[in-house]
Amino acid sequence: MVGLVLGIIAVVAALVPNAGPPMAMALGLAAIVLGIVGLVKKHGATAIISMAFGVVALVLSVVMTVAVYGPLKNAAASAANSILASANAGQPAPSADAETQRALRDDVRVSFGNYTPGTESDWSSVPVTVTNISQQRQSYNISISAVNANGMEVNADSIYIPDLDAGRATDKIAFKYIDTDKMDAMKSATYTITRVLVIS
Structure with missing residues (x-):
């Protein structure tokens, strides 16, 4: 049951910006581990659902990281390089009064x-x-x-x-x-x- 709850939270966290995907990965792994423990203890459907939510959370985390945060990171790096290039080029020449x-x-x-x-x-x-x-x-x-x-x-x-x-x-x-x-x-x-x- 704990694994099932963690799996549900992990799926939701995977969709949250910034810290969501890393948290979802951790909670998803925990849900999978607890699901395996549940299977060993013969808790059946609950354990399988817990593992399923954990796997879905892991997949969503990877997809969100690659599809969303990768381009954002590249855009930020590009902006930083542009600012640096502008700084290296100096300032506009002052005009004569x-x-x-x-x-x-x-x-x-x-x-x-x-x-x-x-x-x-x-x-x-x-x-x-x-x-x-x-x-x-x-x-x-x-x-x-x-x-x-x-x-x-x-x-x-x-x-x-x-x-x-x-x-x-x-x-x-x-x-x-x-x-x-x-x-x-x-x-x-x-x-x-x-x-x-x-x-x-």
Whole structure:
């Protein structure tokens, strides 16, 4: 009789999400064992029904685990991988504010050369040419983002140019220090000015 009760509970538990199938397996096995004991003690039909419920519970548990929880697990793993990939790709590159846009229009022109990966004996480099297009000597602090094709920031750097005369240009090197895991992304990155601080 105990095996019969456990078998019924096991069948119900097999249909319950999360902890149901594992519990159903344990109760189903217990129902089968008690059913065998019942057969030995010649309890007949009750023992057979107990075993039957135990077997049904085990089968339902396996079916539910494979058919329902397998796909859910795969979906969760896929979502986790997608989130991880997004995290590794960086954050969206920040946009230049109004003051920076004004400075790029009226005060300074910035152009970039090609990225050169670092070697054992030298730093990485992106040549930057800064031209003072204003009418007076000025200093600049310029923040730069390296951006991939999806608009995500691969890396960021800043350069400082002191006392650049009006109409003059100077060359600087940006992105000297690049993590090894970002070097491939840097090869195809484009560069955008995210902030210009003008010091007159």
